[in-house]
Amino acid sequence: MIEVDKTQLKLSEATLSRWYRIERLEGPKEECRRLLDLGFTPDEQVAIVRSTPLGDPLVVVVRGTQLALRKREASWIVVQ
Amino acid sequence: MKTPVEAAGLADETARPLTVCLVGMPNSGKTTLMNALTGGHFHTANYPGVTVSLLQGKSSPKLGPPVNLVDLPGVHSSVNPSPEEELSCRVIESRDSAVEADVFALVLDATQLERHLKFAGFVARQKKPVVLILTMADLLPRTEQLLDAERLARALRIPIVTVDARQGKGIEGLVEEFRAAAGREWKPNALSDLGDDPVAAYSTVRKILDSSGALVRPVIRVEGDSLTARIDRVALHTHLGFPFFVAVLAALFASIFWMATPFMDAVDTGFALAGSLLTGLFPEAIFVRFVAEGLIGGVGAVAVFFPQIVILFFLMTLLEDSGYLARGATLVDRPLSYLGLHGRSFVPMLSGFACAIPAVLAARSIPTLRERLLTVWIIPLMSCSARLPVYALLLAALLPDAALAGLSLAVIYLASLLIGSLSAGLVGRFIMPGDDSSLLAMELPVYRVPRWKVILRMTWARSSSYLRKAGMPIVVIAIVLWLLSNFGLGSFQPQSAGTAPQPLIVQSEMNLSLAAQLGQFIEPLLEPMGVDWRVGVGLISAFAAREVFVSAMAIVFSVEGEDEDTQAAGLAEQMRTATFAGTGQRIFTASSMIGLIVFFFFSLQCISTVAVVQRETNSWRFAGLQLLFYTGVGYGAAVATVQGLRAFGVG
Numbered sequence: 001m002i003e004v005d006k007t008q009l010k011l012s013e014a015t016l017s018r019w020y021r022i023e024r025l026e027g028p029k030e031e032c033r034r035l036l037d038l039g040f041t042p043d044e045q046v047a048i049v050r051s052t053p054l055g056d057p058l059v060v061v062v063r064g065t066q067l068a069l070r071k072r073e074a075s076w077i078v079v080q
Numbered sequence: 081m082k083t084p085v086e087a088a089g090l091a092d093e094t095a096r097p098l099t100v101c102l103v104g105m106p107n108s109g110k111t112t113l114m115n116a117l118t119g120g121h122f123h124t125a126n127y128p129g130v131t132v133s134l135l136q137g138k139s140s141p142k143l144g145p146p147v148n149l150v151d152l153p154g155v156h157s158s159v160n161p162s163p164e165e166e167l168s169c170r171v172i173e174s175r176d177s178a179v180e181a182d183v184f185a186l187v188l189d190a191t192q193l194e195r196h197l198k199f200a201g202f203v204a205r206q207k208k209p210v211v212l213i214l215t216m217a218d219l220l221p222r223t224e225q226l227l228d229a230e231r232l233a234r235a236l237r238i239p240i241v242t243v244d245a246r247q248g249k250g251i252e253g254l255v256e257e258f259r260a261a262a263g264r265e266w267k268p269n270a271l272s273d274l275g276d277d278p279v280a281a282y283s284t285v286r287k288i289l290d291s292s293g294a295l296v297r298p299v300i301r302v303e304g305d306s307l308t309a310r311i312d313r314v315a316l317h318t319h320l321g322f323p324f325f326v327a328v329l330a331a332l333f334a335s336i337f338w339m340a341t342p343f344m345d346a347v348d349t350g351f352a353l354a355g356s357l358l359t360g361l362f363p364e365a366i367f368v369r370f371v372a373e374g375l376i377g378g379v380g381a382v383a384v385f386f387p388q389i390v391i392l393f394f395l396m397t398l399l400e401d402s403g404y405l406a407r408g409a410t411l412v413d414r415p416l417s418y419l420g421l422h423g424r425s426f427v428p429m430l431s432g433f434a435c436a437i438p439a440v441l442a443a444r445s446i447p448t449l450r451e452r453l454l455t456v457w458i459i460p461l462m463s464c465s466a467r468l469p470v471y472a473l474l475l476a477a478l479l480p481d482a483a484l485a486g487l488s489l490a491v492i493y494l495a496s497l498l499i500g501s502l503s504a505g506l507v508g509r510f511i512m513p514g515d516d517s518s519l520l521a522m523e524l525p526v527y528r529v530p531r532w533k534v535i536l537r538m539t540w541a542r543s544s545s546y547l548r549k550a551g552m553p554i555v556v557i558a559i560v561l562w563l564l565s566n567f568g569l570g571s572f573q574p575q576s577a578g579t580a581p582q583p584l585i586v587q588s589e590m591n592l593s594l595a596a597q598l599g600q601f602i603e604p605l606l607e608p609m610g611v612d613w614r615v616g617v618g619l620i621s622a623f624a625a626r627e628v629f630v631s632a633m634a635i636v637f638s639v640e641g642e643d644e645d646t647q648a649a650g651l652a653e654q655m656r657t658a659t660f661a662g663t664g665q666r667i668f669t670a671s672s673m674i675g676l677i678v679f680f681f682f683s684l685q686c687i688s689t690v691a692v693v694q695r696e697t698n699s700w701r702f703a704g705l706q707l708l709f710y711t712g713v714g715y716g717a718a719v720a721t722v723q724g725l726r727a728f729g730v731g
Contacts, residue, residue, distance in 0.1 A: 030160040036278040037157035053321040054414045066524040068410040
């Protein structure tokens, strides 16, 4: 049986190499709209592929695409 | 009887040719397709009013009667768009008067269908003919996906053409397909029904893909593409990432600096030879001297930077095409974003150490206007290669010990990077405070083997665009400066007895020229810097290009020499003995030479850069302010240095 973790957290605080489900976006309106257009839509799977030497930005995968996201931007994405 | 398609095709040939706009998300393979369709014959066209360039060309005659092709910049989102995206959106929504599309060639990355089809909805609902073009299908196995293009076309109710532009496969019938699409009546389709809401659009796209059975996806894994994952494990590694980055940068910098040198020397020698051959034939005629020195010299001033620019654009395109550029930008984004810059600012900043002109052009790749302007603002502080001969001359005269001079040079280079960063931080925070909310969200494309043909065509398109854009102002300014140093006011010239009164402007020696008079005019300003009007002439001439300082100084201090090297040696000798007229006090003391170095460090003594900045920012205000600010700061810092050193007893 798969254990479902219902705790919500920001993508910027998520664990490396682990799938999360996007709950909602919480941040500046236009920037969040751009993130939606890029594919960060609710219910979509997202994971942090790797960190970078300075810890920021993060390399994130969504819908089969790798994107570099600043931690600030990742913190607008609420996942569980 | 003709079908409507044929009739439309015939009508098009008599009317204006069809305009096909290539649209898609970034990294969808538009440029490769553009290259394949035009047979490599495309050019960058500068779009009026904004600093965005488009690729334009005609389809190759081999593919049937030609159509006009326009490659529009890639679009991530139509919300809060960058200048490039804004332009594409305007063309897509038919809000643009300069580019009017008859057909959209919608280029889709087959490996990222969901995102690309979602974007396609935006284009499809404009009620204009659309042809879907699938690229990168050869990469599907690498991502373990299976795609049935025919099923997809049926589900979407839009024709789809699968191409492999790198191999030239699938492009034969494409131009015909554009014509056919132009003749068809627009009908609603699955994509045009997607709607504007991204959440709903994405879920519809997924439903279509799943229910039609067009796409079979693997069990999703965090690292989709294994090759990219392997390279990124090194390129973005906690400890190896930066050493790898520095190695790439060092290679890039060394190439710009050293690979270009033989070519630059050849161009220099070639133009000097052409000039001296011409003056040798008619040594007296002023017009010949004008052509030889002013005109040929002016063209030479443009041509001498060309090798550096070609090499820089080649290497940048190579890095971009292979996929590493985005990784480099990711690595340095944190420190640069702290300064108000963008991860991608590192390329222009680095290029600035070779030459500010290609660096300013390279700043185009920065997506947001504010970060781009800030990058352009600090580029002139980077210690460009034209400063090198000046520093070399002054340091040689100042420090007899070569090792010490070399060390000082290294300090100057490092200081220019630090002060540039500081300047960006201060200006970004206090003078251009914008919303900090520019989005990085940068796509990291999969690594690919470079496509040499496309890279070479792109390099040429970008380099020749520089020649067209910056060439003319630079030639004109070089000619003006030549006129200034070869003509003087008639009333100042020595007159032999009994001749008629001289006209207002006459040909004259350098020492009596307008430039010299200008030098004398500003002498009160030069005094606090500890130098006389002759150095002023050098400083004025250096606005053509900083290294001209050396040859201009050689002329005013009457040093003979074939080229800059021999001139510099004789000049260093002269400088040790040169004195102020009347007083016998030495001009080139430690304090005045350090002052000159400080002046060259800051001041924007390069009219070519000003011309290019004006073109790129489309703002005389920005370019003029930059010129005045840096030259003013340079002057102030030089005076402060000289006076400060003197106060501490340094002569």
